[in-house]
Amino acid sequence: QVHLVESGGGLVKPGGSLRLSCAASGFNLSDHRMTWFRQSPGKGLEWISSIAYGVTSIIYADSVKGRFTISRDNAKTSLYLQMNSLRAEDTAVYYCARLNWDDFTFDLWGQGTLVTVSS
């Protein structure tokens, strides 16, 4: 069975940092582009960042550019999201998702991890 499992969420103060992890199982992480989405309470899905097989292609949404860093460790079959300078508006459930580049679909999603930015 293929799975993605996020971890690392929690409560953090404004201006603080947090590192999210996404562990992949049942498939070869190195064969896929990976992404992070988030969903604020009661709001729609927001794409945050994508990373290609290596680190040659990384893209960020304007809302997180300069503050968030996506990375991957194919050997450890994990995806990461380093979040710095967090703001209240970053409060959301964060999902990692596998991107099928052939048809540009997000065909596998994790269950999400909640990040709350509050003083």
Add this chain to the structure above:
Amino acid sequence: QSALTQPASVSGSPGQSITFSCTGTTSDVGTYNLVSWYQQHPGKVPKLIIYEGSKRPSGVSLRFSGSKSGNTASLTVSGLQAEDEATYYCCSYGGVTAHVAFGGGTKLTVL
């Protein structure tokens, strides 16, 4: 990244057919045949229900169908059922620069 335009909500009665619209631009929906649709029930993970504009992944009900005309993609749900009540998101490849174009979601209410 760019945003696709979706109506905030639609409603229908059981058995009816409902069509959702998703309007983009020539930079995304109008150029690429890479529109996908996702269904998300409250508290659940998004589920892919349509890809490449009109294809259904294995296991997705035949009641879901997709199409595209110009810069607008559409999702039709026929024979509405209570279980279809969810939020539906459209997505398109946005080219090298924008990468992902995502809609704000349409909440479907089954009356």
